[in-house]
Every structure is written in C-alpha cells, then in structure tokens.
Amino acid sequence: MLAGVILVTGATGAIGGNVLRLLAGGEHPVRALSRTPSSVPTLSGVEAVQGDFTDPDSLRRALDGVSAVLLVTVPNPPTVAHDVALLDAAVSAGVRRVVKLSAIGTGEWWNGQLVGSWHQETEDAVRGSGLDWTVLRPSTFASNTLGWARSIAVDGVVPDPVGGARQGVIDPRDVAGVAVAELVGDHSLGRTLTLTGPELISAADQAEVLGRLLGRTLRVEDLPLPAMRGRMEEDGWDSTAMELAVAGTGWARSGGNAVLTRTVEEVLGRPAATFEKWAVDHLSRFGG
Incomplete structure (x- = not known):
C-alpha cells in the first residue's frame, strides 16, 4: 500500500468531498487543496490548505511530502493549463501517482465536436x-438530479436534456471509492477506467423513482439542446464550458452513454449502487 500524504483537489465537490470522507481517520494523512480552506469539511486526519x-x-x-494526488479541476471555465501546472508541480515535488477524474465519452466525436x-x-x-496514473471516466452522476429539485418542488417537472436516452447513472460515492482504491492500492496502474452504475436508466426512470419515493407524480419534459444552451447563458456560463457541456449532452442524446461496465464491482468487490439507493439516501434534498 502506498505510503505518504494524499492530496485531494476539488475537495468541496461531489467526488473530492466523498474521497475525503472515505480517507478521513485512516492510516494516510490527507491534505485538501482549496482556494478557501474554510469551506472544506472538518474531518479527522484531514488538513485543509490554501492553494x-x-x-x-x-x-x-x-505538495510537500505528498505521494499521491487526486486531480479534479473546475470546468467553468475549463483551463488545461491549471491541470498541467499541478502535474508539473507534482513531478517536481516527487509525487509518485496521480488519479485524474475525467468523464465518460471523452475522445468521442459528436456533430463535428470532440467530446470532452x-x-x-x-x-x-x-x-x-x-x-503512475489512473484515469477515471465515470458516467453521469446520480447527484446531477439535484439540479431538478427546484423544478420538482415548484411544478413537479423533470427537465430531460438527453431526450430519453439511457445512461449508466452512477452514485458519486462509488466513483470516490474507486478513486481511493487507485490512490492507495498496491496494484499496477496505467489504466483508463470507465465507471457506471449497474443499470441503464433514462430521466423518466429516475423521475419514476423520485416520484414514488416522494409520493408524487412527476412529469418529464424534453429540454432540447438550444434551450439547454439558453439556460446556461442565462446562468452566466463561460462560452467554452457551455459548448463542451452541449457536446457531451449531444453525445448522450445520441445514445453514446448507453454503456455499462462492471468496473466498480471489480475494484470495490461489491455491486455498484443503484440510482434508487442514492435517491433514498438523499431524498431530503428533494423535500422528502
């Protein structure tokens, strides 16, 4: 098992935050990198540092004394130079391994655009x-449905940006579990892992689960790509980030994310969690 400090970037996000919780109180000292260290959860054995x-x-x-890094950077705006800066600093500091959080569909083509x-x-x-490296390419996160919470509360509507396409929706906690295994394990690295949940499901399937748990009937409405782009513009998205998101969503609408793997089970020794399991655990976020 790898020894030394583990540095977690993206420490307040869905994956970085769950990685911190899994590592907290364990045998590895953990350092969480954040522009605002006060925003990092207070956890046993976790040191929040400004960066x-x-x-x-x-x-x-x-990076002083660090042996492994979880590389998660903010995609709005997407800046490859930030990732390269961290990698260069890691090499100079003698870091041994990096686990990069990527996304499913990266490297594919949609409508003349390179996805991801x-x-x-x-x-x-x-x-x-x-x-030493591992690249993680998870499918769409179950937690993305938290973006529906307000619409569900107001009018019981679930907006569907992928047009009924099915995806291997994954619990972010499973992604974090695989990331931890890659950060601390003693197996060989140098692999790209596509991570999915255990089932291909659509937005309508997710709406059915949420509606049943909430005791409500939810209505799914298609959100075409132009309407999605318009909403992102209203929310002030960086133009490059917006086009990357549109390309990824277009790829998903075309059925490109209708992929299932057993990688989570192979790495963690248990089946990947279902969307319903995630929804039960987070139902209060939807008013349940």
Missing part, C-alpha cells in the same frame, strides 16, 4: 507526466 492552480508557490507548499476535449488534453498530460 490556487495559478499560484506555483501555493502548489509547491501543498478539455479532459482529453489533461488525460494526455497525465499519461505523459512520468507519474
């Missing part, structure tokens, strides 16, 4: 870094 991908000195301080082009560039940098 910024544009500040090399802060990265050097954060930002992830693809970072994946290439990870593979060429000289570090």
Whole structure:
C-alpha cells in the first residue's frame, strides 16, 4: 500500500468531498487543496490548505511530502493549463501517482465536436507526466438530479436534456471509492477506467423513482439542446464550458452513454449502487 500524504483537489465537490470522507481517520494523512480552506469539511486526519492552480508557490507548499494526488479541476471555465501546472508541480515535488477524474465519452466525436476535449488534453498530460496514473471516466452522476429539485418542488417537472436516452447513472460515492482504491492500492496502474452504475436508466426512470419515493407524480419534459444552451447563458456560463457541456449532452442524446461496465464491482468487490439507493439516501434534498 502506498505510503505518504494524499492530496485531494476539488475537495468541496461531489467526488473530492466523498474521497475525503472515505480517507478521513485512516492510516494516510490527507491534505485538501482549496482556494478557501474554510469551506472544506472538518474531518479527522484531514488538513485543509490554501492553494490556487495559478499560484506555483501555493502548489509547491501543498505538495510537500505528498505521494499521491487526486486531480479534479473546475470546468467553468475549463483551463488545461491549471491541470498541467499541478502535474508539473507534482513531478517536481516527487509525487509518485496521480488519479485524474475525467468523464465518460471523452475522445468521442459528436456533430463535428470532440467530446470532452478539455479532459482529453489533461488525460494526455497525465499519461505523459512520468507519474503512475489512473484515469477515471465515470458516467453521469446520480447527484446531477439535484439540479431538478427546484423544478420538482415548484411544478413537479423533470427537465430531460438527453431526450430519453439511457445512461449508466452512477452514485458519486462509488466513483470516490474507486478513486481511493487507485490512490492507495498496491496494484499496477496505467489504466483508463470507465465507471457506471449497474443499470441503464433514462430521466423518466429516475423521475419514476423520485416520484414514488416522494409520493408524487412527476412529469418529464424534453429540454432540447438550444434551450439547454439558453439556460446556461442565462446562468452566466463561460462560452467554452457551455459548448463542451452541449457536446457531451449531444453525445448522450445520441445514445453514446448507453454503456455499462462492471468496473466498480471489480475494484470495490461489491455491486455498484443503484440510482434508487442514492435517491433514498438523499431524498431530503428533494423535500422528502
């Protein structure tokens, strides 16, 4: 098992936060990198440190004594230079391994656009870094449905941006579990892992589960790509990030994410969690 400090970036997000919880109180000292360390949950054995991908000195301080890094960077706006800066600092600091959070569909083509082009560039940098590496390409997160909560509460509507397509929706806690196994395990690395839940489900399937648990009938409405783009513009999305999101969603609408793997079960020794399991555990977020 790898020894040394583990650095977690994206420490307040869906994956980074769950990785912290899994590692907290364990045998590995853990360091959480954040621009605002006060926003990092207080957990046993977790040290929150200030850092910024544009500040090399802060990265050097954060990486002192680190043996493994979870690389998660914010995609709005997507900046490959941030990932490269962290990788360069990690190599200089003597880090041994990096686990990169990417996304399913990365490297595919849709409507003349490269899906996940930002992830693809970072994946290439990870593979060429000289570090031991694992790339994780999870399917769409179950937690993405939290974006429906307000619409469900107001009018019982679930917006469907992928047009009824089915996906291997995955519990972020399973992604975090695989990330931890790759960060601390003693097996060989150098692999790209596609992670999915145990079933292919649509937005309508998810709405049925949520409605049944809430005791309500929910209505699914298609959200075409132009309407999705319009909403993102209203929310102030960076234009590059928006087009990347549209390309990924278009790929999913075409059926590209209708993929199932058993990788979670192979790595964790148990089946991947169902969407219903995730929904039960988070029903209060929907008013249940």
